[in-house]
Amino acid sequence: MNIDRAVLAFAGFVVLLSVALAASVSSWWLLLTAFAGLNMLQASVTGFCPAAMIFRRLGLREGSAFS
Structure with a gap:
């Protein structure tokens, strides 16, 4: 999982x-x-x-949106 997908997953979870x-x-x-x-x-x-x-600090790899 990259940072972009993690951010989207986290936002969906919060909603x-x-x-x-x-x-x-x-x-x-x-x-x-x-x-x-x-x-x-x-x-x-x-x-x-x-x-x-x-x-990023947790070690997820870069995506294209948040690099």
């Missing part, structure tokens, strides 16, 4: 977790979905992604 928590605990958890969406949007514009930096 699904947020929706599940919103359905079972409180609708305030949808703010986590909004945060994930905003982070993906700013990463597409600036190229800066904290999750990509963490996955």
